[in-house]
Each structure stands twice: as structure tokens, then as C-alpha cells.
Amino acid sequence: xxxxxxxxxxxxxxxxxxxxxxxxxxxxxxxxxxxGAEGAKTHLAGLRELPEDDADExxxxxxx
Amino acid sequence: MTRPVPNGARWRLAWIIIRxxxxxxxxxRYEFNGRPGLLHGNNGVGKSTVAxxxxxxxxxxxPSGVLQNATPDxxxxxxxxxxxxxxxxxxxxxxxxxxxxxxxxxxxxxKVSHGGETWQGAAAEAERDALLGLDxxxxxxxxxxxxxxxxxxxxxxxxxxxxxxxxxxxMDSVEHLLDLLRPKDYTQAADAWRDKASAEQERLAxxxxxxxxxxxxxxxxARAMKFLNKDFNPSGLRTRCADLGRDVVALGKKYRVDVAExxxxxxxxxxxxxxxxxxxxxxxxxxxxxxxxxxAPVEKDISTWTALREGWTxxxxxxxxxxxxLAQLVKKHGEREGLMKARGDLSRELxxxxxxxxxxxxxxxxxxxxxVLIAREKPRTCPVCEQSFPARPDIVARLKExxxxxxxxxxxxxxxxxxTGQARAGAIDDALALLKAEEVGLASCQKELETxxxxxxxxxGGSGIVESKILVRLDDALRKRxxxxxxxxxxxxxxxxDLGEMELRHGALRDGLVPVVLKREELAAHEGAAKKAKAxxxxxxxxxxxxxxxxxxxxxIRKALLSAKQELAGESLRKAGPRAQFLYRxxxxxxxxxxxxxxxxxxxxxxDYTFAVSAKGASTTARDARLVLSDGQLxxxxxxxxxxxxxxxxxxxxxxxxxxxxxxxDLPCKEAMAKAITDLARRRQVIVSTQDEDFVSFLDAxxxxxxxxxxxxKSWDGNPTVETTSPTATGHSQRA
Numbered sequence: 001x002x003x004x005x006x007x008x009x010x011x012x013x014x015x016x017x018x019x020x021x022x023x024x025x026x027x028x029x030x031x032x033x034x035x036g037a038e039g040a041k042t043h044l045a046g047l048r049e050l051p052e053d054d055a056d057e058x059x060x061x062x063x064x
Numbered sequence: 065m066t067r068p069v070p071n072g073a074r075w076r077l078a079w080i081i082i083r084x085x086x087x088x089x090x091x092x093r094y095e096f097n098g099r100p101g102l103l104h105g106n107n108g109v110g111k112s113t114v115a116x117x118x119x120x121x122x123x124x125x126x127p128s129g130v131l132q133n134a135t136p137d138x139x140x141x142x143x144x145x146x147x148x149x150x151x152x153x154x155x156x157x158x159x160x161x162x163x164x165x166x167x168x169x170x171x172x173x174x175k176v177s178h179g180g181e182t183w184q185g186a187a188a189e190a191e192r193d194a195l196l197g198l199d200x201x202x203x204x205x206x207x208x209x210x211x212x213x214x215x216x217x218x219x220x221x222x223x224x225x226x227x228x229x230x231x232x233x234x235m236d237s238v239e240h241l242l243d244l245l246r247p248k249d250y251t252q253a254a255d256a257w258r259d260k261a262s263a264e265q266e267r268l269a270x271x272x273x274x275x276x277x278x279x280x281x282x283x284x285x286a287r288a289m290k291f292l293n294k295d296f297n298p299s300g301l302r303t304r305c306a307d308l309g310r311d312v313v314a315l316g317k318k319y320r321v322d323v324a325e326x327x328x329x330x331x332x333x334x335x336x337x338x339x340x341x342x343x344x345x346x347x348x349x350x351x352x353x354x355x356x357x358x359x360a361p362v363e364k365d366i367s368t369w370t371a372l373r374e375g376w377t378x379x380x381x382x383x384x385x386x387x388x389x390l391a392q393l394v395k396k397h398g399e400r401e402g403l404m405k406a407r408g409d410l411s412r413e414l415x416x417x418x419x420x421x422x423x424x425x426x427x428x429x430x431x432x433x434x435x436v437l438i439a440r441e442k443p444r445t446c447p448v449c450e451q452s453f454p455a456r457p458d459i460v461a462r463l464k465e466x467x468x469x470x471x472x473x474x475x476x477x478x479x480x481x482x483x484t485g486q487a488r489a490g491a492i493d494d495a496l497a498l499l500k501a502e503e504v505g506l507a508s509c510q511k512e513l514e515t516x517x518x519x520x521x522x523x524x525g526g527s528g529i530v531e532s533k534i535l536v537r538l539d540d541a542l543r544k545r546x547x548x549x550x551x552x553x554x555x556x557x558x559x560x561x562d563l564g565e566m567e568l569r570h571g572a573l574r575d576g577l578v579p580v581v582l583k584r585e586e587l588a589a590h591e592g593a594a595k596k597a598k599a600x601x602x603x604x605x606x607x608x609x610x611x612x613x614x615x616x617x618x619x620x621i622r623k624a625l626l627s628a629k630q631e632l633a634g635e636s637l638r639k640a641g642p643r644a645q646f647l648y649r650x651x652x653x654x655x656x657x658x659x660x661x662x663x664x665x666x667x668x669x670x671x672d673y674t675f676a677v678s679a680k681g682a683s684t685t686a687r688d689a690r691l692v693l694s695d696g697q698l699x700x701x702x703x704x705x706x707x708x709x710x711x712x713x714x715x716x717x718x719x720x721x722x723x724x725x726x727x728x729x730d731l732p733c734k735e736a737m738a739k740a741i742t743d744l745a746r747r748r749q750v751i752v753s754t755q756d757e758d759f760v761s762f763l764d765a766x767x768x769x770x771x772x773x774x775x776x777x778k779s780w781d782g783n784p785t786v787e788t789t790s791p792t793a794t795g796h797s798q799r800a
Contacts, residue, residue, distance in 0.1 A: 004238055007628030012620065021617035021624075028241065028621070037240040044244055047614055048253045049607060051260040 005029050073159035074718035075196060076749040077101075080118060085150040087113035089142045089782040096773050098157045099791065101751035104760050105777030110784040111753045115723050116140070119208055121152040121167045122192070123200040124174060140169070144782045156717075163195055198715040205234055206713035210723040214702035218695065222672070229662075229673045232709055233636050238629040242670070245622045250615035254608035261601035268594045275590055279583040282576075289576035298331060301573075301581045305329035305338050308569055312345050315566060319353035319559055332581045335574065342570055346563055353559055359552040366545045372520050373538045379516050380531075383509035390502040397495035407492045414485040421478040424470050431467040435460060622669075630671045633664035640708035647704035651736045652697045657687065662705060677701075699728045703737070707744070720744065721751045726759045738762030745771065 001009070008029070012022040024047075031043035076098035082088045087110025094103075094114060103111050119126060120140065137148045151168040164177040165188075176188035176195075183191045193199055198206065204213075216228030230236045283296060294300055309326040316323025326341035327334065350356075397403060437443070438460060445452045513531070520538065521529050529537055641662070648660040657677035665672045677692055679685040689701060703725060710720055722741065726734045738759060744750050745768060752768075754760065763769065774789040 003632055004235075004625075004628055007632055008621065008624045011624040011627055018617075018620050020613070021620040024614070024617045025621045025624070028245075032237065032241060037244065040241060041244050044249075044618075048249055048611070050253050051256050051604075 074716050074748075075156040075158045075163060076718050077118075077751065078155040078157040078162070080114065080121070080155070081153040082113065082117045083149075083151045084142050084147060085113065085117050085120070085140060085152060086110070087143060087780060087784060088117075089144055092784060092786070094775055094786075095788070095790070096749070096751065097790070098749060100745035100749055100768065100772040102760070102763065102768065102772050102774045103751070103753040103777065104757070104774070105755065105784075107755050109777040109780040111755065111777060112723065113784075115208060115210070115721060115753060117152050118154060118721065119200075119203070121154045122165055122196075123203065124167055125200065127201070127204050137169070142782070158716075165192060196715060196717050198713075198717060201234060201237070202713065202715060203717075205232060206710045206715060207717055207719055208721050208723070209706055209710055209725075211699075211703065211725055211727050214699065214706050217675070217702040217705070218690075218698050220690070225675070226673055229633075229675075232706060233633045234713075235629050235633050235671075238625055242622060242625055242629075245618050245625070247615040247619040247622070250611045250618060254611035254615070257604040257608040257611070261604040264597060265601060268590075268597055272587070272590055272594065275583065275587045279580070279587055282579045282583050286576040286580045289572040291572070291577050291580075295577055296580045296584065298581060298585075301332060301335070301577055302328065302330050304573055304577060305335075308342065308566070308573065309338075311569075312342060312349075312566055315562055316345065316349050318562070319349055319355065321349045321352045321354075323348060332578060332585060335578050339570065339574055346566055346570075349559070350563060353556070355552050355555045355559060359549065359556070362545050362548045362552065366542060366549060368523060369538055369542050369545070372516075372523055373535070373542065376516055376520060376534055376538065379509070379513045380535075383506070383513045386502065386506040386509045390499070390506050393495070393499050393502055397492075397499065400496065400499055403492050403496055403499075407489060407496070410485055410489050410492065414482060414489065417478055417482045417485060421475060421482060424475045424478060428467050428470040428475065431463050431470070435463050435467065438463070626666065626669070626671060630664050630666050633671060633673075636709060636712065637662050637664060639712040640705065643711055644705045644708035647707055647740055648701055650740050651700040651704050651733055652693070653732065653736065654693065654697065657685070657689075657692050660689070660701060660704070661686065696728050696730050696733060700733050700737070707740070711744070719749045719751070721753070723753045724755070725752065726754060726756045731758060734759045735762045735765075738766045738768065742766035742768040 008025055009022065012018045012025055028040050028043055032040040035042065077096045078098055079093055079095040081091065081093045083091045094101075103114060105111055116126075125136075140150055141148055142150070149168075149170045151166070151170070153164060153166040156163040156165070161179070162177075164175075166175045166177075167173070173184060174188045174192075176183045176191045178191065178195060196203075213228070213231065216224055216231075219225055219228070227236070227239065230239050286296065291300075291304075295304060305326070306328065309328075313323050313325050323345045324341075326338050326345065329335055329338040394400075517529070517531060517534055520534050521527055524537055524541055526537065644662070645660050649658055654677065656679050659678045659681040661674070661676045661678060661681070663674050663676075665674055675689045676686045677689045678687065690698065693701060707720075725737055725741070729737060734756065739762075741750055741752060742763060752763070769789070769791075771791055773791070776787040776789070777784045778787055779785045
């Protein structure tokens with residue numbers, strides 16, 4: 001386990017009520033390890049479900 | 065069989081073989097045998113090729129930004145050849161153990177061999193990382209030290225400086241993730257779902273109000289068409305349609321037309337087919353009604369008889385005109401018989417006059433002959449009566465007188481009578497011709513009239529109708545037919561009124577009742593859709609709540625990342641601190657600010673770095689290093705930190721490959737750098753690459769060469785020309 005992963009895992013793990021955040025972190029870190037920043041970005045974008053009409057607009061905003 | 069590893073032994077570079085790669089068109093092997101190394105030579109002779117090959121063979125890629133604007137193939141192919149078959153081999157040694165890493169661009173294959181085993185692909189990568197204990201990012205930070213990586217530490221923009229330190233500390237992944245972890249993205253997404261639901265609800269409410277208003281308007285209109293509230297539903301519509309269908313059938317019976325009842329209208333969607341059938345049946349009544357059949361022959365008779373009456377009148381008038389003209393001629397010239405008799409008398413009279421004229425002419429001729437004879441022969445007696453002439457002159461005179469009298473008087477009289485008679489005869493002939501022509505015309509008119517009379521009698525269905533009664537009979541018949549036509553017309557008017565009433569009822573049904581029923585159904589459907597939409601909105605709200613939760617999780621991760629970054633970066637800096645401090649003093653030799661202090665400092669939503677110098681560590685004298693040190697001193701300070709961090713990073717590769725460390729340094733600093741590197745080379749494998757001959761001299765002066773393998777790259781012609789010197793037990797041996 002890389003130091004940063006270990007440190008974040010430890011911090012989220014010891015804080016009560018952050019189990020979901022820990023699971024999310026694991027998924028994000030795995031995506032980052034696999035595909036770098038683009039991989040993590042794609043994973044996070046996949047979580048951000050948007051109404052169809054707003055998707056493009058908010059994506060543009062996020063990119064800017 | 066793996067040989068035992070001496071305690072604390074780490075991997076060192078034994079040699080590297082470079083094939084058809086960048087500055088090596090063929091193949092070049094650089095041996096180090098686990099010793100320190102020096103590569104020196106002028107710019108452009110292929111020194112950097114070795115560093116690039118080392119990175120590419122081990123990891124097959126470069127940190128982002130290293131190969132800007134060039135695809136790997138184009139950049140890594142031989143400068144003069146451009147083929148894509150570059151390959152290479154790195155051999156590492158650890159207390160007699162060998163780790164061989166080879167890579168081939170053509171086959172895209174990585175091979176790792178160690179302890180008699182060979183791995184390929186992902187297994188080879190895993191084995192490599194496990195044995196070396198570092199990945200590519202750590203390799204770039206802790207093994208392959210290029211001064212270009214320190215440049216960003218000197219930038220004025222604190223953001224860029226922080227980024228450079230992040231890279232040195234291996235915190236760039238944290239920064240990448242912090243950039244991406246934005247709770248706002250998820251709260252915005254949650255808001256978008258809530259806004260969508262809210263907008264949809266508003267739209268549905270507006271639509272419902274509009275439909276209710278339209279229904280009210282339609283109901284008012286339908287009531288004005290005598291429909292009742294009980295009709296305003298599919299059942300009412302069905303009843304009304306059925307009534308209308310039965311009535312159109314009854315109407316068909318009344319006008320003796322077979323009419324089929326239109327299909328039942330059990331649903332508003334059936335109205336169209338009902339209307340089509342109804343209209344068709346109404347039209348059928350209109351076209352096939354008995355009255356219409358009765359009317360046709362009556363109108364035909366009236367038309368025929370009217371034409372006959374006109375024809376009779378015309379022909380009768382022509383005949384009468386001809387008869388009047390004949391009567392006029394008779395009145396003028398008399399009857400034909402009288403004219404014929406007068407013409408006969410006149411012919412005889414003219415014959416007599418002709419004879420008289422001829423006799424007188426004969427007498428006159430005789431007298432003329434007598435006169436000629438008398439004048440020629442002079443007789444004494446008359447040759448006819450033989451009597452003697454009394455006296456010749458007297459006879460001749462008398463003969464002449466008599467002849468002249470005959471020619472001028474008697475014959476003239478006769479001729480005048482003859483001319484008068486002939487003129488009269490011509491006039492009578494002319495009159496007779498006129499009479500004849502008029503009589504022929506009259507006969508023709510009469511004949512045609514008679515033929516027409518026969519035709520009229522046939523048309524009227526009678527016989528023996530005299531001429532004088534023809535018109536009377538025609539007029540009687542026409543009067544009767546007119547009476548019949550009026551009666552049928554009245555009947556048809558009533559039928560049209562009946563049909564019109566039906567059509568009005570149908571129109572009211574279609575334009576009044578149907579819109580109400582349809583609008584009520586539309587409203588009911590809308591209410592159903594609104595109900596479903598509410599369920600969807602509840603789902604959207606659940607989504608929004610989930611996204612709010614995600615925002616909170618992302619926020620927690622972000623905070624954990626920041627905290628972790630501060631701890632890890634702080635720990636790295638603490639570990640590297642003493643060595644960095646030592647190198648700072650050794651390299652920079654700043655007379656006042658002799659203490660270097662680099663710390664990770666937490667700020668709101670980020671971790672900054674302070675890069676300060678002070679006098680003997682006194683906090684009151686601490687200053688931002690950038691404000692105190694020259695560019696060269698800053699470069700040396702950055703290198704001090706760079707080396708210290710690299711040295712303090714834990715991994716299994718006992719190698720520091722330092723590429724071009726003396727840029728921007730003055731001579732004393734170069735000398736200090738040579739001393740520091742030589743000192744470092746006593747504890748681990750250091751390979752230095754430089755074009756700076758002053759620096760090489762300083763390294764020689766420090767004794768670096770005594771333990772190092774030196775590759776002097778003298779020239780380049782597609783392949784480097786290298787002079788290699790290796791240490792031996794008795795000194796250095798040299799080979800080309």
C-alpha cells in the first residue's frame with residue numbers, strides 16, 4: 001500500500017461514520033492507480049449523475 | 065539458485081545496453097559494475113540518451129511533460145534512422161545476484177529475469193516493482209535526478225513552487241486528487257436534480273390549469289349546443305352517436321334508401337370512423353332517394369317537350385310565312401290558271417301578228433320586185449293581170465307610195481303590237497315562275513311541319529292530333545309535368561331539411577361533445593402522468609440526498625488527503641532536513657543565513673511549503689530564501705534539498721543518477737558540489753552525467769575517478785565514440 005493511500009485509509013478508518021467515505025476513497029485511489037488523474041476523474045464523473053439537460057452545462061462549468 | 069544477499073545490500077547498476085535508441089544508431093554497452101560512474105562530453109554527444117534509456121528500459125514510459133509534442137516512437141527512435149525497433153537491457157547487481165530488465169519496442173515486451181526465473185508483461189512489472197521497491201514516480205524523484213526538475217523551485221509563482229515541491233516529495237498524486245475532489249460538484253448535481261423536479265412540478269401544474277380552462281371552455285360550447293352534463297363522458301358520447309346512427313337509418317327508410325347503421329362509438333377514438341360512416345350514409349340518402357329517381361324522367365320530359373314546342377313553333381311560323389308570300393303573289397298576278405290562259409291567248413295573238421307582219425312584208429317585197437321589173441323592162445301591161453298601164457310614171461309612183469306605206473305604217477303597227485304582246489308574255493312567264501317557286505317552298509315547309517307533327521305525336525304518346533291541336537297538347541303535357549316537378553322539388557326540399565338537421569346534429573356531436581370528452585380524457589391522463597411524475601420526483605430527491613452524501617464523503621476524503629499530505633510531506637522534510645541542511649551549508653556557504661528550513665504548512669484547503677533561511681536557526685532572522693539568495697545559490701539550495709530527499713527515500717535501488725548538476729553554479733559551488741558527490745559516492749552508487757569540464761576537474765581533484773568508471777564521450781556521428789576508464793587494483797586501465 002502506498003504511503004498516501006495508507007495515510008488516508010487510516011484517517012478515514014479511525015473517524016466514526018466515514019465508512020462510506022473510506023469505500024469511496026478506495027475506489028477513487030484504485031481508479032487513480034489504474035488510469036492516473038484521468039482515471040480518477042472519469043470515476044468521479046461517473047458518480048456525479050446529472051439530469052440530462054444539465055449534464056453538458058455542468059460538465060462545461062466543471063471543466064472550466 | 066538464488067545466492068544469499070549480503071546484509072543491507074541493494075541493487076546497483078552493472079551495465080546498460082542501448083540498441084537503436086536516440087543517440088545510439090547501432091548498439092552501445094555502458095558498464096559500471098556497481099561502481100560510481102562519470103559520463104562526460106560536450107553537448108549533443110548522447111549523454112542524456114543513457115538516462116532516457118535507463119528510464120525507458122525500466123519503466124517503458126516517462127512522467128507527463130517529459131516528451132512534450134512528440135510521440136514516444138518519434139522521440140526515442142535513433143536520431144538518424146527513425147526506425148521503431150529500439151530496445152535495451154539493464155543489468156543490476158545485488159551482492160552477486162543479477163536482475164536483468166530488458167525491453168523491446170518492436171514487440172512491446174518487458175522481460176524481467178532474476179534467480180533463474182523470467183517474467184513477462186504485467187508479471188514482469190510486478191516483479192520489478194517488488195524487487196526495486198519503487199515505482200516510476202519514485203524512480204524519477206529518488207534515483208534519476210535531473211536538474212531540470214529543480215528549476216520550478218526557483219519560480220516566483222508560489223503555486224508553481226509548491227507544485228515542484230509536491231513532485232519532489234511525491235505529493236503530486238495528492239494534488240491531482242485534491243483538484244478532482246470538489247464537494248461542490250456533487251452539491252451542484254443535487255441542486256440540479258432538485259431544480260429539475262421543481263421545474264417539472266411547476267410545468268405540470270401550469271399544464272393542469274391550462275387543461276382545466278380548456279375543458280371549461282369546451283363544456284360551455286357543448287352546453288350551447290344543447291348537450292347536458294350527463295353527456296360529457298364516453299358513455300354519453302356513445303348514446304348520442306347511437307341515436308344519430310338510428311335516426312339516419314330511419315331517414316333512409318323514409319326516402320326509400322337502404323342505409324347501414326354507422327359503427328358504435330364506444331370510445332372517442334372511434335369518432336373518426338363513426339363520422340366517416342355517417343357522412344357516407346347521409347350522402348347515400350341524398351344521391352339514391354326515390355324522389356331523385358322520380359324527378360329525372362319528369363325533367364327529361366319537360367326538357368324534351370319544351371324543345372319540341374320550340375321546334376313546332378319555328379316550323380309552323382316558316383310555313384305560314386311561305387303561304388302568306390304565295391297569297392301575295394296570287395293577289396298581285398292572279399291565279400295560276402288565269403295566268404296560264406292569258407298566256408295562251410297571248411301566244412296565239414302573237415302568232416297571228418307574226419303572220420300579218422310576214423304578209424305585209426311579202427306584199428312590200430312584191431311591190432319592190434315589181435318596181436325593179438318595171439324600171440328594167442318597162443312593160444305596157446301588168447304582168448299579173450295583163451291590163452295595160454295607164455301611164456307608167458303614175459304606176460311607179462303609186463307602187464312606190466304603196467310600198468312606202470306598207471313599210472312605214474302597216475308593218476310598223478304590226479311590229480309595235482308584236483313587241484307589246486311579247487313584253488306581256490315575258491311578264492306572265494316571270495309571274496308564273498315566281499308562283500311556282502313559292503308553291504315549291506310552301507310544299508317543303510308543309511312537308512317538314514308534317515314530319516314534326518308525327519314526331520310530336522310520338523313524343524306525346526298520341527295519334528291523330530291535328531295540326532291546330534299540337535301546341536295545345538304540348539302545353540297541356542308540359543303543365544302536367546311542371547306540376548309533378550314542383551311536387552317532387554317540394555319533397556326534396558323537405559328531405560334536404562331532414563338531412564341538414566342530421567348533419568347539424570352530427571356537427572354538434574363532433575365539434576361540441578367530442579372535444580369535451582377528449583379534453584376530459586386528456587386531463588385525466590395528465591393527472592395520471594402528474595402522479596407518476598411525483599414518484600419520479602421522489603426518486604430525484606433521493607438522488608439529490610445521495611449526491612449530498614457523496615459531497616460530504618468527498619469533503620471528508622479531501623480533508624483526510626490534506627491531513628495526510630501535511631503529515632507525509634512533513635515527515636519527508638524532517639527526514640531529509642539534516643542532510644539538506646548539511647548540503648546547503650556545504651554547497652551555498654552563505655555567510656549570514658546558514659540555516660535552511662523547509663516545512664509543510666497547512667492552510668485553508670491546501671498545504672503550502674515555506675522555503676526559508678535564517679541565521680543560526682533564529683526564528684527572528686528567518687527570511688524567504690528567494691528574497692535572500694542569488695539565483696545560483698537558490699539552484700544549489702534546491703539541489704541540496706533534491707539530493708537529501710532522494711537519499712532519504714527508502715527503496716532497494718542503491719543508485720543516484722545525477723544528470724547535469726552544475727547548471728547556473730559558480731566555480732566554488734561546483735567545487736563544493738564535486739566534494740559532496742564524491743562523498744556520497746563512497747556510500748552508494750552515484751553516476752554523474754555532465755558537459756562541464758570544470759566540474760570534471762573538481763571531481764578528479766576530489767578523487768571521484770579513483771573508484772568510478774568514466775565514460776568520456778568524445779564525439780558523435782550517429783553513434784557515440786566513447787573512451788572508457790575503469791579502476792583496477794593497481795590504478796586505472798583504459799580501453800576504447
